[in-house]
Amino acid sequence: MNFTGSNILSVNQFDRDSVEYIFSVADKMQPYARRQKRTKVLEGAILGNLFFEPSTRTRVSFGTAFNLLGGEVRETTGMESSAIAKGESLYDTARVLSSYSDVIAMRHPKSGSVAEFSEGSRVPVINGGDGANEHPTQALLDLYTIEKELAYHGQTIDNMHICMIGDLKYGRTVHSLSKLLTMYKNVRFTLISPRELSMPSSVLDALDTAGHAFHITETMEGIVDADIVYQTRIQQERFASPQDADQYRGRFRLNQDIYTKHYKPNTVIMHPLPRDSRSEANELDNDLNQNPNLAIFRQADNGVLIRMALFALTLGVVDQVDQYECPV
Ligand code: CP
Known part of the structure; x- marks a missing residue:
């Protein structure tokens, strides 16, 4: 599977080789997650972290993973604090927010909503849970x-x-x-x-x-x-x-x-x-x-490693993580 620029919407898109590749990248993220090493490989990049349903682990670990790779996080939580509450479509929301971000992580209560959102997005979208469908x-x-x-x-x-x-x-x-x-x-x-x-x-x-x-x-x-x-x-x-x-x-x-x-x-x-x-x-x-x-x-804890790996893969920087190391 070619990860660069890809959405991560369902486990159906993976085969065993691609899963094992993600795990090998997650292993390489351990010293950065443990603060033994530091990298700025995603300096200047922005994660749009959109959580329309409650979350502690998934939302914060997506943000932490992006920060640990040197990027910044812009976040919206809850339906009521978004223009979706005024009737804006997922397509329009995606079209707008994807020009503010390099990658988007999203959770939404409706099955299929993250895939629908991805159709309007110009950047990779990662499913943080869509209703009872997938995570x-x-x-x-x-x-x-x-x-x-x-x-x-x-x-x-x-x-x-x-x-x-x-x-x-x-x-x-x-x-x-x-x-x-x-x-x-x-x-x-x-x-x-x-x-x-x-x-x-x-x-x-x-x-x-x-x-x-x-x-x-x-x-x-x-x-x-x-x-x-x-x-x-x-x-x-x-x-x-x-x-x-x-x-x-x-x-x-x-x-x-x-x-x-x-x-x-x-x-x-x-x-x-x-x-x-x-x-x-x-x-x-x-x-x-x-x-x-x-x-x-x-x-x-492993959620941070996996999400770091997915950001590095979808943004195509896996081979550059150690080139952008900086003092801890
Ligand atoms: N496991 C999980 O999805 O937890 P949160 O709801 O806290 O994100």
Whole structure:
């Protein structure tokens, strides 16, 4: 895949080679992310960071990644602070903002909205999450984390067993991650959710086509030999009301006691975050915070590396990062 000038809208645009190339670039970003080295390779460049839906990690890590490469960030947050609230189209917004920016990262509550926006943009657009559809940069950082965590235990993504738990219908991160995993061999899936919140058939079809075995269940059976457990939050914002979401909260809790009794040693615990820490939900208890296999904060840290890699790739500066090094 030729990244320079490309939009990053869906994981469907990647093959395994391009994913592994992104990961190799992310590895090279580590000394810059850790502040051991400094580069100004994107000095003078501007990121338009447009978040029309709440975000902590994705929005701030896009901005941090761009700053760490020497660029500047212009940001808008919330629908109400944008002219979209006055009826402006995504096309017009893109056409205008892309002349103020060198690259745009965007999150929006509507499925397909970031692709629609990209049609009006003159610069690369990176999808930071479009409704319940996709979250490609999260899927890349999740997969990067899985590769590192499994390698630590001498395992590979090929032949692993992953359990995805929770709101698999509206959780866009599990849609994108599942599609990325179709590029690997013999991955076994256990998909645990309330029946009403089960994985969409389009994702199941993709797993089927890839030859991956999947087991769909409403109980926590099947986790005993999982290599990766990927918990998700009930996506309240996709329901008609908070009360509609309430009926599903708290069904699939994980805490240290359950982990010790029912999981095999070294099962890696993941969650895209935010976790819903209210007592009625609490899908991932704080008592797991000292568990060395809890990878959730390593996941979030890896988001900066992946987003640095994507900026360097889409702006065509991968080979110049070290040429623009400056004193730390
Ligand atoms: N994982 C994730 O997308 O988190 P934010 O909603 O905080 O960006």
